[in-house]
Amino acid sequence: MLESVLWGVVGAVPLVIGAVLAGLRTWPDRLVGIVLGFGAGALIASIAFELWEEGLAQGGPLPLAVGVALGAAVYFTADRLVERWARRAGGGAAAGVPLALGALLDGIPEQLVLGFGLADGAGVSVALVVAIFVSNLPESVGSSADLIEGGVRRPAVLGIWSVVAALCALATVAGWALADVATVAVRTSLNGFAAGALLVMMVDSMIPEAQRRAKDLAGIATVLGFALAAGLATL
Template identity: 70%
Template sequence: MWESVLWGVVGAAPLIVGAVLAGVRSWPPRLLGVILGFGAGALIASIAYELWEEGLRVGGPVALAIGVAAGALTYFLADRVVDRWTRRRGGSGAAGAPLAIGALLDGIPEQLVLGIGLAAGEGVSVALVLAIVVSNLPESIGSASEMRDAGTSRGRVLSLWGAVAVVCAAATVVGFLLADIATDGVRAAASGFAAGALLVMLVDSMVPEAQERAKDVTGLATVLGFAGAAALAFAG
């Protein structure tokens, strides 16, 4: 039980750290774009070598496909709800929201699977934990920086990302407690859900934002992030 609490906190902590880093200094747009590009590459590697492969391994293609479709549609609809809410408020109040939604929809199923694995005695892959850190940190820095640039108070930014981190960490404990009734299909669907939500978020929000800020170096930063996260995945 306490092991799931520990690893839940470790996996979610980068979300708060990124928000703090965004609050203590102003990040130049180009540097922020490079960070977002790096994070996008890391997330692509995480989808391909952690979530997708794990889903296929434990539950097969059908459960994985159901999860991917559910995750993609959930992010798509959630993003549209935020967009409509923003328009009603005159275009303010939702800066950074897409990345925050993506982190939440990715973090919950991802750490749920982590908790299930702990309860099953599979242990924790150091490579997986490092990959989570590498991908979560740029997401929170990017989103929190956008919120700060839009005039959101530091306290509100930290509150938002603190809430996201707490929910994601709690998902690890929930996964641990529900491990006895979680079938392989459920695990595969959870991995697929995270993958589907992340893919839509990457294409709709993270990559365009990185390209707008970093311009011509975005691709290089993305390749670097992909290579680093892929190396961690293979090392595990």
């Protein structure tokens, strides 16, 4: 169990680091956009080489497809609710929330799967840890920068991401504890759920925000993020 706690914290801590970095100073728009583009590329590789490929090999296409559809629907619905809240609150306070929501809906099932692997004795590779860091940090930096620009106080932003990180870390422990009762179909569906939520989040929020901020550099940053994460995934 101690191992699951350790790796749960390691997987979630980049979310808090990103919030701290965003709160230290006001970063240039172009730099934040490049970071977001890089993170989007890393997430694309994570979906393709970890969530989708591993889910397909583990449980087949049906539970994976069900998970993808469910993850996409949950994120889409939650994001629409956030938009309604933003309109009532005046708009600025909700800036960056979609990325935080995506990190939560991705991080919980992803770290549940990590907990399952630890309970099964599969261990954790250094490449996986680096890949989690590469994908989680830009989400947190971009979301935190948007929240601060929208008028949310820095301590509140750090609090939001601390809660997200704590829930994701606890998910690793929950995965370890539930490994004996989680069927292959459930594990595969969780992979799909994370993939579906991430895909909608990237297309609706992360990539457009990267393009808005970094302009012509967003594409190359995305390719670099994909190349690094894909390389790590194949190690």
